[in-house]
Amino acid sequence: MFFRTLRTLAVSAALCSLGAASAHAQESTDPIKLTLHDWTGQLITTEIMGEVLKKAGYNVEYVQADYLAQFAGLESGDLHVAMEMWETTGREAMDAATATGKVENFGPTGMQAKEEWWYPTYMKEKCPGLPNWEALKDEACAEAFSTAETAPKGRYLGGPVTWGGFDDERVEALDLPFEVIHAGTDAALFAELESAYQRQAPILLWIYAPHWAPAKYEGEWVEFPEYTAECYTDPAWGSNPDMQYDCGKPFGEIWKVGWSGVKDKWPGAYEAIKAFQLDNNDMGAMITAVDLDGKSVSDVVGEWMTANEAKWSEWVK
Template sequence: MQKRTFSWMLILIAAAMLLAACQPTAAVNESGAAPASQPSAAAEEKEVIRFGDQQWDTLWINNAIAGYIIEHGYGYPVETIELTTPVALQSIETGDIDVIMELWRANIMEWYNRVTTEGVVVDLGNSFDVSTQGWYVPRYVIEGDAERGIEPLAPDLKTVYDLANYTEVFQDREDPSKGVFVNAITGWQVAEVNRAKFKAYGLLDLYNFQEPGSSGALDAAIAGAYKKGEPVLAYYWEPTWLMGTYDMVLLEEPAYNDECWAEISQYVEGTISLDEVTETSGCAFETTGIHKGVNAGLIERAPEVTDFLEAMEIPTPLLNELAAYLASDDAIDADDTAVYFLQNHADLWMEWVPEETAAAVQAALE
């Protein structure tokens, strides 16, 4: 029994020596000591960077372009999470998502002022330089369309005040005594901004509100009416594929001013009721650049990524073109549109990143 045990011990010792001989010799430093072990692959893994997707086309494009560069240029995995706007705002505040590429600040005034003042969310500047939003109607409603056999239904419609004369043109089928306004998506703060404006313009008792539950439903309401040659009055914004595809007219409003927007803010924030809104609240949206924001924690976790995001800005005319490309038969989806942009506008995006990052992105594209 002892002899058998001794034999097995010799076999085990020999096996251990053989395994040791097969291992590469550890390097030594100048003192003769072995260096500290290198971090494992698991330790070097980078955390996922999460983008909020509130479901509109230019945001899809901006997310896809930023995500491609971050993933292939900086080596971070990227995830895009579909959220309603209220949930997205809450999520970037708590750090459940890291990036919102389009902060339409005028529509989220109370939240934006609070989180940026507290430093929870950091504004990284423009995603694009010019935005327009307001109330639109198809041009054929005003001018007609001879090719489609459409007669003008509201030839004198120029301003929002003129809408008082055209409730029958934009008649609510469920309540024929009033017109219907296709408002912003349910949950968007701008839907309440529009209510304040209707009160200020004396239109609140003349129109009902239809609030779609998603950007797809909003687009369908406008595009569906347009294709049929029917009148439609709706809130919308630019740049978008829809505005690039259909001939729409933005109704005139009094110019933006701070006093007006201060009263609108009071209503949106709940300081005053809709009954207390006055004519002061009647003014256009401010035409500004649309900014991007990140959770403050991302700056500490991935400063090279936030440097890139801060530099990233696509001119509005180009973003309009990309939105039209996304809506065309040439594009499969926003990811495909991002590749199209990166392949055709290297002179622009290479300015946003260091040379080695640009080289890595180029290699991925090839």
């Protein structure tokens, strides 16, 4: 996994033709702090936005931050912009932060999020009731997904604990004979998938899109009871009358969020961030270039910037 260290990027004079000097002369020269997390797509999204802001004449600083804990910094103004807040895992934290008035939702990124339990197609022979989630309640099915560390329970490989997602709560609420094991990093999650898939070994894990994995590997997402907001807030909802999270994860937008002071301190940057749009296809191709083809995030972002100048220049005009 590629991680950027904390640094301040110098103001670029290369695109004065965009009118950056005049358009932003009255705006703060303080660095705009964009948060970095621990998955490739978010690093790409953030660097694209940072490089576009740099082209427009802004100082930009990349800051490593926890996906959910970052909201404390966004509320205080110590952090300024988070380019990916997934509807699937971050909606509650985002809504709580925006309710304070100190954090603003800057709108959708254009990408659609899906995150759920996923298994290779070859596992259906050992658990034929899939993709229905109730198949996982069968002891034989759970044992088919077990490892030495979890047997006789099945093993579900979740994302890093910082991603949230309520997988531990879901296992308990739905009374699944599974143990949740959290991968340490995004890279470790997909390295284990690659190893298992090559060996046709049992694996049940967190897969998300946009990403290259659903295209590269043949498999399916588990179909849990459909998510509703009440599932996460009202224990009486769903099959377990005493517990929340007895449903699947939500699907939907990937949002941009940030400190509410951005619009006053850097109004031009604020408009550019709101205008930012990518789609799943573009993002999937860039993640593939980094994770599978071995390119650096900076090289991939640079190639995208060159090929899409007409698009991103509209964000900062």
